[in-house]
Amino acid sequence: MAAAAVASSSTPRPLRLAPHRTLGGATGHVNAPPLRHRRQRLAVSASAGAEAETSGSERFYFNFTGFPFPLGPFLNRRTIRTEAVKGSIWLFEQEQALGFSSVSTNTRMTVIKLRSGGLWVHAPIAPTKECIQLLKELDAPVEHIVLPTFAYEHKIFVGPFSRKFPKAQIWVAPRQWSWPVNLPLEFFGIFRAKPLNDEDDATPWASEIEQKVLSSPEVGIGPYVEVAFYHKPSKTLLVTDAVIFVPRQPPECISKESLLASAKNGLAVKILSKGKEVPDEPVVDNKLNRQKGWERMVLQILFLGPSNLLEPNASFAQMSQKLIVSPIVKTLVFSKVPEKVRDWVDRIAADWQFRRIIPCHFAAPINVSRSDFLAAFAFLDEFLPDRPAPAPGLSLLFASFMGKAASYFPPDDMKTLSSLDEFLVSVGAVKKTVSGRKR
Numbered sequence: 001m002a003a004a005a006v007a008s009s010s011t012p013r014p015l016r017l018a019p020h021r022t023l024g025g026a027t028g029h030v031n032a033p034p035l036r037h038r039r040q041r042l043a044v045s046a047s048a049g050a051e052a053e054t055s056g057s058e059r060f061y062f063n064f065t066g067f068p069f070p071l072g073p074f075l076n077r078r079t080i081r082t083e084a085v086k087g088s089i090w091l092f093e094q095e096q097a098l099g100f101s102s103v104s105t106n107t108r109m110t111v112i113k114l115r116s117g118g119l120w121v122h123a124p125i126a127p128t129k130e131c132i133q134l135l136k137e138l139d140a141p142v143e144h145i146v147l148p149t150f151a152y153e154h155k156i157f158v159g160p161f162s163r164k165f166p167k168a169q170i171w172v173a174p175r176q177w178s179w180p181v182n183l184p185l186e187f188f189g190i191f192r193a194k195p196l197n198d199e200d201d202a203t204p205w206a207s208e209i210e211q212k213v214l215s216s217p218e219v220g221i222g223p224y225v226e227v228a229f230y231h232k233p234s235k236t237l238l239v240t241d242a243v244i245f246v247p248r249q250p251p252e253c254i255s256k257e258s259l260l261a262s263a264k265n266g267l268a269v270k271i272l273s274k275g276k277e278v279p280d281e282p283v284v285d286n287k288l289n290r291q292k293g294w295e296r297m298v299l300q301i302l303f304l305g306p307s308n309l310l311e312p313n314a315s316f317a318q319m320s321q322k323l324i325v326s327p328i329v330k331t332l333v334f335s336k337v338p339e340k341v342r343d344w345v346d347r348i349a350a351d352w353q354f355r356r357i358i359p360c361h362f363a364a365p366i367n368v369s370r371s372d373f374l375a376a377f378a379f380l381d382e383f384l385p386d387r388p389a390p391a392p393g394l395s396l397l398f399a400s401f402m403g404k405a406a407s408y409f410p411p412d413d414m415k416t417l418s419s420l421d422e423f424l425v426s427v428g429a430v431k432k433t434v435s436g437r438k439r
Contacts, residue, residue, distance in 0.1 A: 058129040063156070071153055072097030072104075073255075079131040080253045084358065084365045085234045088113055090138065091364060093253045094125045096153065102261040102293075103300045106251040107153065108360045110238055111135065112209065112231055118143030120205055121168075122229065122238055123154045123360050124161035132164055141165075144205065146196070147172040148227040149240040154360065159189020171196050171203075175215055177222040196227045208232055210352070214242075214344040216337040220430035224333045228344070230352040236365065237354035241329055243376050246302075246320040247363040250294035260285055262293035265310070268300070273310040302327050303409075305416030315410050323357070323368055323376045327409050330379060331421050336431050338383035345377045 061077045064070050077094045084091050089112050096107040110122040119142045125131060135142070142165040147158050150173060162170055170193040176185055185193060198213040200206065210230045217223040229238040250259060263283050270278045283289050295316040299306035306315055325334060334341045349370040356365040357373070424430040 058133070061126040061128045063126065065156060070099055071156065072099065077126045077128055077131075078253055078255070079125070079128060079134055080251075081134045084110075084356075085236065088234055089231065089236060089358075089365075091358065092125055092131060092134065093251060094131070095253045095255060095258065097258065102258065102264070102266070103297050104254050104258045104262075105297065105301055105361055106253050108358070108364060110358050111138065113138070113140055114143065114205055114208060116143065116204075117141075120144045120146065120209065121161075122146045123148055123240060124157045126157050127161045127164050142168045144168060145170045146227075146229075147176075147190070147193075148196070148229070148238070149173055150176050150178075150222070150225045151240070152178060154240065155188055155190075159191075162190070169194065169204075173225045173227045174213065175217070175223045175225050179222060182222075212344060212347055212351075214340065216333075216340045219333055219336050220424070220428075224337070228348055230348075230354060235353060235355040237348065237352060237357045237373075239357065240360045241326065242359070243323055243357065243373065244326055244359050244361055245323050245357075245363040245366045246298055246316075248320055250290065250297075251362070254294070254297075256285065256290060259290040259293035259297075262296045263289040269296070269309045272306060272308060274308045276310055278310055299413065303413045303417055304328070304420065307410070307412035307415065315413050318408075318410055323366060323372050325376055325379070327414065327417055330409075331414075331417050332424070332430055334377075334380070335383055338380045341377070342380050342384060345374065345380070349374050 056076060059076045059078050062075060063072075064074055073095055080093045082091045082093075083089070089110065092109040092111065093106045095104050097104040107125055108123065109125040112120040112122070114120055117140055119135075119138065119140050121142055121144065124145060124147075145158060145162050145165065145168050147155055147170070149155075155176070155178075158170065158172075162168060170190060172185065172190065172193045172195060174195050174197070185191075196203075196211060196213065198211070198215075200211060203209075203211070208231065210232065212228050212230075214226045214228070215223055216225075226240050226242060228242065230236070231238070260283050265278050265280060292312065295312040296309050298319065299309065299312050299315055302319055306312070308315065352370075354368075354370065354373075356367050358364040358366075421430070425432055
């Protein structure tokens with residue numbers, strides 16, 4: 001670890017999801033393994049009455065764009081709102097599917113109420129009638145709309161969302177680009193946007209929310225850009241894709257139809273079955289099959305081509321219930337620019353005393369220490385052999401021990417991703433690791 005890393009002074013503790021509160025008032029709490037394996041279902045839906053009154057038209061949103069695969073669902077997106085920090089931070093989630101496949105995850109918009117009384121919106125989702133109504137129920141004007149990344153999946157909704165709130169100011173991460181054609185922001189319906197600069201103390205929210213930019217042009221065909229934010233009053237860190245926490249059970253916004261489609265033994269399962277006979281039988285709607293569908297989704301999202309989709313339990317258990325860097329982001333991005341990632345991570349840990357993290361995908365909020373966050377990036381040390389590591393404190397030692405599992409990805413599952421990395425390097429789409437020798 002770099003000298004700038006600061007370990008948390010708190011005593012060692014397992015990662016855990018923060019309490020959730022439904023709109024109806026019920027609460028739920030989840031303790032995350034490895035020390036505990038108890039989990040209640042996330043309380044994420046609106047009150048029963050509100051749910052019953054929601055019609056399909058309020059969830060309608062037509063989207064058939066994206067390269068090389070469009071982002072589904074194409075016509076219907078359910079929105080789930082939760083209160084992450086009472087009276088201060090709310091999470092809005094929708095299902096996000098990869099094209100015509102049976103692979104889905106959740107995508108998250110985070111809304112913070114500023115001292116001005118206005119709302120600060122992070123990573124907008126599809127502005128369906130239901131979504132906008134749930135936002136208006138907070139009874140506060142939208143003042144700022146923030147695009148924290150270059151990634152298409154988050155960029156595509158900024159324009160349509162901003163048109164619902166024409167008085168709001170739009171802020172975007174620097175070095176925006178798109179592929180295969182590098183289109184201007186105006187093409188996405190984003191006009192009069194202001195840039196998000198690193199450690200900018202001139203933003204209207206600077207006294208409440210700080211920001212640090214990771215911008216790495218050396219990755220490949222385009223730079224990797226992500227802006228992390230720190231909400232000081234609640235001690236909350238917001239990231240886009242830097243870290244994730246895969247929950248044991250599927251997010252509420254993912255439909256049962258998607259889960260059951262993933263549980264079906266289709267072509268992908270037959271290819272990724274380790275040569276075992278794949279039964280061709282109908283999928284019954286039950287808890288076991290929904291869980292199987294979720295586990296298969298997760299492994300395909302994390303590894304693209306996991307070693308065994310027929311029996312996903314072992315690999316899923318290895319990758320869930322812990323704070324990790326996604327294998328895809330680790331392999332195709334962070335391993336290419338370890339110095340810049342390490343500097344960004346160390347600055348976050350040194351300057352911000354966060355107690356919880358809210359990513360844009362999978363579970364949130366996650367109650368973690370700064371040591372837990374640093375441990376998730378322990379793999380960077382493999383690429384920075386000449387960089388001195390700091391003398392670790394007790395909590396960092398503990399987190400590093402727990403991070404062994406967080407940094408370890410099953411080798412069989414990594415084969416497809418490693419092969420893809422080698423191919424992309426060979427054709428010049430991404431670059432080789434710029435420091436260190438381990439891959």
